Amino acid sequence: MMTRLVLIQMAFVAIYGASLRDSITFDGPEVSPWLRDPRIVLDDGVSIPPALRLNPESYHHYDEMTAFLRAVHVAYPQLTSLYSIGQSVQGRELWVLLISTTPAERTILKPEVKYVGNIHGNEPVGRELLLRFIQYLLLNYPKDDYVRFLVETTNIHIMPSMNPDGFEVSREGDCGGVQGRYNANGKDLNRNFPDLFRGGKNNGDPQPEANAIARWMTQRQFVLSAAFHGGALVASYPFDNKEVTLNLPHLSGRYQPSLTPDDDTFKHLATMYSFNHRKMHSAGACFPGDTVFPNGTTNGAAWYYLAGGMQDYNYVWNGVMELTLEVGCCKYPRGETLPEYWEDNKQAMLKYLAEAHRGVRGQVFDSLGNPVANANVRIKNRSFGWKTTPLGEYWRILMPGVYTLQVDADGFAPHEETFQVDEGRHTLLNVSLRRGGDKNSGANTFNDRFPVPQLQPSQPPRRQSVFSSLNKFFGAFGRAK
Secondary structure (H helix, E strand, O other): OHHHHHHHHHHHHHHHHOOOOOOEEEOOOOOOHHHOOOOOOOOOHHHOOHHHOOOOOOOOOHHHHHHHHHHHHHHOOOOEEEEEEEEOOOOOEEEEEEEOOOOOOOOOOOOEEEEEOOOOOOOOHHHHHHHHHHHHHHHHOOOOHHHHHHHHHOEEEEEOOOOHHHHHOOOOOOOOOOOOOOOOOOOOHHHOOEOHHHOOOEOOOOOHHHHHHHHHHHHOOEEEEEEEEOOEEEEEEOOOOOOOOOOOOOOOOOOOOOOOOOHHHHHHHHHHHHHHOOOHHHOOOOOOOOOOOHHHEEEHHHHOOOOOOHHHHHHHHHOOEEEEEEEEOOOOOOHHHHHHHHHHHHHHHHHHHHHHHOOEEEEEEOOOOOEOOOOEEEEOOOOOOEEOOOOOEEEEOOOOEEEEEEEEOOOEOOEEEEEEEEOOEOEEEOEEOOEOOOOOOOOOOOOOOOOOOOOOOOOOOOOOOHHHHHHHHHHHOOOOO
């Protein structure tokens, strides 16, 4: 095992230390570490350092969560960075802990991944799973090859709570209610993003928490993401919404799938999570009459239509492959059940992040070898693209096959190049653009026709009609996503 680890490390040094201007190479050892099953190390409370200690059967409120994150960063400054992407309506920080061997450096072609929990305040299981995940990664980094591979080759951003205000007013043991679901302005944060099927318009007054996510997306080029919810047991993938004649749910309850051009990859990601979960892939209906999800996965729209969802926004405008993970039938279960939720999800959470190392990655250069930032990149016949980083980097998770990369940028001639993705190792494809075309030759980007949200403070909450209040209450009662 040590020999294999040394070979892996030497391969990565060779890759990132050498010139990155070769055309196509297949990177990594014959058997990639991320394809293996992680060796789950048993948690040993006695050996857990003080900074990593959590009560495994209790929820952690904002002050406790903040103290834990700060203590972790102080104890592990070489492996973590703690930052806030903004504040909630009531002024609570939206904390993110970055776990990486290079938390203060920019490592070329190291993919960025993220987990976001507690979007709905009364669905806090994901919040606690992410705190345990932080503990697990740092505790096992010195002794587990799989964890070490993830931390050394991936920037892992963990946001335990996107809706800390809602959590503070939620009620433990409330499995199907709505108290605490919304932010302090009474807005559903998973209905607050621009929507492709509404002409790119923002769905309601932009809220500070959703604005913070939108800004975050402009600061990092995330490759892979998942958001944790509760009230069902399923891995859901885009699209959540669909172009329909009437902007009303189907009264018959029969919804139609709304598939992305990357449907093959999304189905793989969802199935990978569900089958590494102890129960999700074989779960029945949560309650009598509820939907049964074959293999524990669903297209979001096939379940029910949702406008303004975060996973669609991240995919369409930012090129991020994101799932919605519903991790339990009860939205806010009793604390003593949390250890079981952790055991259910632990392996799936580890395996899912490693999927960021699947597909193609590379850099875009000009003819002099300078990186080209903000170049538009996409896979031919897949509508939604993404932009290169300031270092010209790009990534795309793809299943094995042959694809054509399309690149254009202001002042450069458009470029196409065919490449192959093999199972078990990512493809490194660097692109050299030649000068040509006019200044606006890259203006017809792949998704610039859809406006992004206005990053401004939300307006004070407006008094709602009796009808809208009742619709909000009954529409969310018992419903996940």
